[in-house]
Amino acid sequence: MASSKKLNSNIPEGQLELKWTTYRSTVHLVNPANKRSLEVLIIGSGLAGASAAATLAEMGYKVKVFCFQDSPRRAHSIAAQGGVNAAKNYQNDGDSVYRLFYDTIKGGDYRAREANVHRLAEVSGNIIDQCVAQGVPFAREYGGLLSNRSFGGTQVQRTFYAAGQTGQQLLLGAYSALQRQVGMGAVKLLARHEMLDIVNIDGKCRGIIARDLVSGKLERHFGHAVLLCTGGYGNVFFLSTNAMGSNVTAAWKAHKKGAFFGNPCYTQIHPTCIPVSGDHQSKLTLMSESLRNDGRIWVPKSKEHAQAIASGKMNPNDLKEDDRDYYLERRYPAFGNLVPRDVASRAAKERCDAGFGVNATGQAVYLDFAFNMKYKYGKTEATKKGIENPTEEQLTEFGQAVIKEKYGNLFDMYAQITGVDPYKNPMMIYPAVHYTMGGLWVDYHLMTTVPGLYALGEANFSDHGANRLGASALMQGLADGYFVIPYTIGEYLSEEIRTKAIPTDNEAFVKAEQDVNDRLNKFLNIKGTKSVDHFHKRLGHVMWDKCGMARNAEGLKWAIEEIKKIRSEFWSDVRVPGTANEFNPELEKAGRVADFIELGELMCMDALHRNESCGGHFREEYQTEEGEAKRDDDKFAYVAAWEYKGESNFELHKEELKFDNIKIAQRSYK
Amino acid sequence: MSNAGFLKSSIGKKVIMGATGLFLITFLMVHCFINMLIFFQDGGETFNKGAEFMGTNWLIRAMEIVLFVGIILHIVQALVLTLENRKARPVPYEKINGAANSSWYSRSMGLLGTLILMFLIIHLKHFWVVSRFTDHIAHNEYEKLPGQETLFKEMMEVFENPMVVLVYVLAMISLTYHLLHGFQSAFQTFGLNHRKYTPIIKKTGIAFSIIICTLFASMPIAMHFGFVK
Amino acid sequence: MGGTTGKNINVTVKVWRQRNKNEKGSFETHDMKGVSTDMSFLEMFDVLNERLITEGKDPVAFDHDCREGICGMCSMYINGRPHGPKNAVTTCQLHMRSFNDGDTIVVEPWRSAAFPVVKDLVVDRAAFDRVIAAGGFVSVNTGNAKDANNILIPKPEADEAFNAAACIGCGACVAACKNGSAMLFVSAKVSQLALLPQGKIEAEKRVLDMVHQMDVEGFGNCTNTGACEAECPKSISLENIARMNREYVFASANEKK
Numbered sequence A: 001m002a003s004s005k006k007l008n009s010n011i012p013e014g015q016l017e018l019k020w021t022t023y024r025s026t027v028h029l030v031n032p033a034n035k036r037s038l039e040v041l042i043i044g045s046g047l048a049g050a051s052a053a054a055t056l057a058e059m060g061y062k063v064k065v066f067c068f069q070d071s072p073r074r075a076h077s078i079a080a081q082g083g084v085n086a087a088k089n090y091q092n093d094g095d096s097v098y099r100l101f102y103d104t105i106k107g108g109d110y111r112a113r114e115a116n117v118h119r120l121a122e123v124s125g126n127i128i129d130q131c132v133a134q135g136v137p138f139a140r141e142y143g144g145l146l147s148n149r150s151f152g153g154t155q156v157q158r159t160f161y162a163a164g165q166t167g168q169q170l171l172l173g174a175y176s177a178l179q180r181q182v183g184m185g186a187v188k189l190l191a192r193h194e195m196l197d198i199v200n201i202d203g204k205c206r207g208i209i210a211r212d213l214v215s216g217k218l219e220r221h222f223g224h225a226v227l228l229c230t231g232g233y234g235n236v237f238f239l240s241t242n243a244m245g246s247n248v249t250a251a252w253k254a255h256k257k258g259a260f261f262g263n264p265c266y267t268q269i270h271p272t273c274i275p276v277s278g279d280h281q282s283k284l285t286l287m288s289e290s291l292r293n294d295g296r297i298w299v300p301k302s303k304e305h306a307q308a309i310a311s312g313k314m315n316p317n318d319l320k321e322d323d324r325d326y327y328l329e330r331r332y333p334a335f336g337n338l339v340p341r342d343v344a345s346r347a348a349k350e351r352c353d354a355g356f357g358v359n360a361t362g363q364a365v366y367l368d369f370a371f372n373m374k375y376k377y378g379k380t381e382a383t384k385k386g387i388e389n390p391t392e393e394q395l396t397e398f399g400q401a402v403i404k405e406k407y408g409n410l411f412d413m414y415a416q417i418t419g420v421d422p423y424k425n426p427m428m429i430y431p432a433v434h435y436t437m438g439g440l441w442v443d444y445h446l447m448t449t450v451p452g453l454y455a456l457g458e459a460n461f462s463d464h465g466a467n468r469l470g471a472s473a474l475m476q477g478l479a480d481g482y483f484v485i486p487y488t489i490g491e492y493l494s495e496e497i498r499t500k501a502i503p504t505d506n507e508a509f510v511k512a513e514q515d516v517n518d519r520l521n522k523f524l525n526i527k528g529t530k531s532v533d534h535f536h537k538r539l540g541h542v543m544w545d546k547c548g549m550a551r552n553a554e555g556l557k558w559a560i561e562e563i564k565k566i567r568s569e570f571w572s573d574v575r576v577p578g579t580a581n582e583f584n585p586e587l588e589k590a591g592r593v594a595d596f597i598e599l600g601e602l603m604c605m606d607a608l609h610r611n612e613s614c615g616g617h618f619r620e621e622y623q624t625e626e627g628e629a630k631r632d633d634d635k636f637a638y639v640a641a642w643e644y645k646g647e648s649n650f651e652l653h654k655e656e657l658k659f660d661n662i663k664i665a666q667r668s669y670k
Numbered sequence B: 001m002s003n004a005g006f007l008k009s010s011i012g013k014k015v016i017m018g019a020t021g022l023f024l025i026t027f028l029m030v031h032c033f034i035n036m037l038i039f040f041q042d043g044g045e046t047f048n049k050g051a052e053f054m055g056t057n058w059l060i061r062a063m064e065i066v067l068f069v070g071i072i073l074h075i076v077q078a079l080v081l082t083l084e085n086r087k088a089r090p091v092p093y094e095k096i097n098g099a100a101n102s103s104w105y106s107r108s109m110g111l112l113g114t115l116i117l118m119f120l121i122i123h124l125k126h127f128w129v130v131s132r133f134t135d136h137i138a139h140n141e142y143e144k145l146p147g148q149e150t151l152f153k154e155m156m157e158v159f160e161n162p163m164v165v166l167v168y169v170l171a172m173i174s175l176t177y178h179l180l181h182g183f184q185s186a187f188q189t190f191g192l193n194h195r196k197y198t199p200i201i202k203k204t205g206i207a208f209s210i211i212i213c214t215l216f217a218s219m220p221i222a223m224h225f226g227f228v229k
Numbered sequence C: 001m002g003g004t005t006g007k008n009i010n011v012t013v014k015v016w017r018q019r020n021k022n023e024k025g026s027f028e029t030h031d032m033k034g035v036s037t038d039m040s041f042l043e044m045f046d047v048l049n050e051r052l053i054t055e056g057k058d059p060v061a062f063d064h065d066c067r068e069g070i071c072g073m074c075s076m077y078i079n080g081r082p083h084g085p086k087n088a089v090t091t092c093q094l095h096m097r098s099f100n101d102g103d104t105i106v107v108e109p110w111r112s113a114a115f116p117v118v119k120d121l122v123v124d125r126a127a128f129d130r131v132i133a134a135g136g137f138v139s140v141n142t143g144n145a146k147d148a149n150n151i152l153i154p155k156p157e158a159d160e161a162f163n164a165a166a167c168i169g170c171g172a173c174v175a176a177c178k179n180g181s182a183m184l185f186v187s188a189k190v191s192q193l194a195l196l197p198q199g200k201i202e203a204e205k206r207v208l209d210m211v212h213q214m215d216v217e218g219f220g221n222c223t224n225t226g227a228c229e230a231e232c233p234k235s236i237s238l239e240n241i242a243r244m245n246r247e248y249v250f251a252s253a254n255e256k257k
């Protein structure tokens, strides 16, 4: 297989370990005087956007930052809980840049680019240094050194964390660096602004059209380069752990103007989320992966019991041990409850589909702490207290105290959302959409197929292959923003020093603004009968059922047709109240959902064409006899980059993935 | 920013509030101590001596000026802060459940202060104006001129009126609440908040407010009902 | 239903409506029938809005994003309290089971001169961003950092800094305070950075600049009522305000000019 001619990944020559170092020392530079007249537009203020904006402004570029929230500090990166990886080897447990590189490639089921991932591992250590210097309060040991925890899919402790709020603390660090530049006048901040199109002039990206969400006014902004740091598109499923506003609009507009979309079907489904409670549900909440260290996952062995529990006739605590099916321990004795996310998610779905779900919707399994509470922690505590024959009550009491200390805030959150006390009852959990590995295709410089248009963070497709390891998204966002783009953008901008700022009355700007304006008015003029959410929910159902945890050709084909129907109904029957000249959240939503509908179709096409199972992409036709994912490296070791060719028309381009430094192997957790 | 900046800043203004407040608290202690002398049951002899000392000692007289400056600063600053705080919320809430998050008296310092101020005016007119600016008060029983009265006797007379006693008692209740919040608040304003010591400060504040104000209130009551001779 | 308490209740919602910053607003009353107690408070508003849209009316604008209590975007003043009747939760984490059948629920925007109303329940909190821009950072450019473990920080200080850093910038402290003071928010950032060796170097300049900006923005003065701490969804402590007062007094005294 050869890569498409339209895709040049621009990977530097040379040995893997030296590529980035050599690149950095030979890349073209822009002199300080010229930087001051080069303008960079950054869309998004999450980890990727804020870190890039701060750094580029420090270097002397003129920067504008856009975000749709009321403050850059609220970008969805804020919600990340678990931690951020870095190959520091502070724990002296054999970690290294190579090992982080290796784990990430393997975790991604051999569908990521070696050179990018190695660079990510190389700069991972600098991220921690930078964040600590900014005052990010990472967890520490009593000796004053940084503390680490371990995460799924690895054998070393390389995850840095700040309680259950790592994303928040990292983002606030980047945000404060950004605000410092805002205070110095180096960055202009445009919060409550939504980018609605990019503007290309002579084959290069030269600016954007943005809408001031408060006044509703459309604005034209020129930039010598534009950086999309707009996050993931998990909300195409309607329900996900993403924030309500997370969307694909920026990436999609870029896609329609020439940026190829990479691996759109790669979606990560997180196994431990709070299940849906009813039709009113607006989003799903993650329960940290760390809970699987102490919780055992089960469903009843018999359907009668499952139904009795689901209908409230039976208390799960009363079900005898012998009548419970600890299915992960049964199927994967070696890893048990700690199998990777994709495996755990699929196993839960399998049991629920077979009719063993434990709530009224039939879509929940138990995560039960009672056993470890009593017999792991309770016993130890009793021994510590010198009690030789503790009663069951004592064991529970002692164990509860330990669990509270470890997971108190998560247990509180669970109780708050469900109204059920998780200390007394097993938690109910179900998988939920969490992260999208796919995104805009970028080369080694993080540039899309449109010159001058870059994509950073979750918005690009680059580093996680078909499955992301825990604590790697934060690492990637900050690597892209702090340490990669500041170098790679120089390569492009050094050629642009003679480009004068293009006046925004240029016809390309005028036309783009007119198009955006027409589209907004179109939404408003349909005056149909159904709300935007109505269509979003319908799309979400289709995506979840047919393009979610398990996919098959038949379902995907059906979904593609169904989505087309949803689209035509949307465009004839949606109701968007209000006007375009005011603060109008429904209008914002309409634009986002319209784009999700188009993306949904492409995701299904991508999933349909990839006749293999890999990472988060599980095609039921391609599994082993035991029901495990079956990759096809001969035919599918490539990145699928889709080019937009008009409505429902996408052309596939392939970037071949070469593994010169890692031997491809099948993953097994038995 | 210069020092004027400090005094203009919200924290600077608060520090003045706290400093003058604490200064007034020390004054209250001295004042209360002297007044307690009425309970010697010696027809006011000891008390009158104390009053004379307070009225003639140059240091005390100097402090009196400081005291007035302090009160005025406290009041002016209270006014400035209150007005600024009003401006900070131009549109009021329809429904407020303040009890859920704070004590009513901490939210009513201005009102309590105004009550205290009204009382102060009455109080100063009763005794301070009379003793400083008229010849009506004699130093003691033996030197009094015709038409003169000792301060002790003057008090006995004033407190014969039950309305006056009532005003004094109500004022002392206001002061109690003002100090229940104010005492510990001043420490917080100065940045003295410590997990170990703040509970002690708070308890001291409560004890202080209640004891001092009860003692003050007991004086007019005792005099009115003739418990003091 | 996956939930559990699964009851339905009827409530009356009295909500503030205001088209934009300049127009005057007023209250509007809506009956909400058959509200599941498993719903979150914001989901109840979703249902209300869905209804308003199909009736051809203007839905109620309110801020929200993460819906899990961390982004700080949601901001409703519910029955006289910011973020509603439960302590230590944000509006998005509040559920209908905290209300009773037949309740009337009054919902207002944050009220503060520094937070002008954008529309209905949405306010503009950019003042907070400007306070941070005035000094809420450590002046370190990317690429200048030394190895992270070269800076040793005692665990108690690190933990305390973390507790202060947990602020989500929601503004409930301002909304709760009878004076509309922002001391809790500002002091949380001042404290976090003053507690850490990285931030100590410019601590004096930081506190002077941030407090100055806070005053310029038109927030009120602190009376130490403690309402902010009681209503803060992240339980940010009043100790931070004391620390900021202290820092400010010393910084002012030390200022060379």
Ligand SMILES: Cc1cc2nc3c(=O)[nH]c(=O)nc-3n(C[C@H](O)[C@H](O)[C@H](O)COP(=O)(O)OP(=O)(O)OC[C@H]3O[C@@H](n4cnc5c(N)ncnc54)[C@H](O)[C@@H]3O)c2cc1C
Binding pocket: A043, A044, A045, A046, A047, A048, A049, A066, A067, A068, A069, A072, A074, A075, A076, A077, A078, A079, A080, A081, A082, A083, A084, A166, A167, A193, A194, A195, A196, A229, A230, A231, A232, A241, A242, A243, A246, A247, A249, A250, A286, A434, A435, A456, A457, A458, A459, A470, A471, A472, A473, A474, A475, A477
């Ligand atoms: C609940 C949860 C927990 C997670 N936990 C972890 C973890 O423990 N470890 C880990 O490594 N990863 C974790 N992740 C993943 C990780 O948080 C994200 O992948 C990462 O933060 C994305 O950062 P970003 O900068 O790319 O985008 P985001 O932080 O999503 O920022 C997107 C930005 O783009 C702006 N934007 C979007 N569209 C537009 C537009 N059209 N116009 C203008 N602005 C726009 C938004 O305003 C926002 O500022 C978690 C994710 C979730 C949902």
Ligand code: HEM
Binding pocket: B014, B015, B017, B018, B019, B020, B021, B022, B024, B025, B028, B074, B075, B078, B079, B081, B082, B109, B110, B112, B113, B114, B116, B117, B178, B179, B181, B182, B183, B185, B186, B187, B189, C221, C222, C223, C224
């Ligand atoms: C003997 C008389 C008084 C004493 C001992 C006293 C003491 C105090 C103290 C200790 C404080 C706390 C300061 C702080 O929080 O830092 C305080 C606050 C206050 N006082 Fe007084 N006070 C007295 C009289 C008055 C008067 C006469 C007024 C007003 C007319 C007044 C108005 C206030 C107000 C409004 C505050 C709150 C200021 C704020 O924090 O916003 N006080 N007082």
Ligand code: SF4
Binding pocket: C166, C167, C168, C169, C170, C171, C172, C173, C174, C184, C185, C188, C228, C231, C232, C233, C234, C235, C236
């Ligand atoms: S201090 Fe608390 S109430 Fe104030 S902004 Fe921060 S989190 Fe919100």
Ligand code: FES
Binding pocket: C063, C064, C065, C066, C067, C068, C069, C070, C071, C072, C073, C074, C090, C091, C092, C093
């Ligand atoms: S919506 Fe994010 S905190 Fe409530």
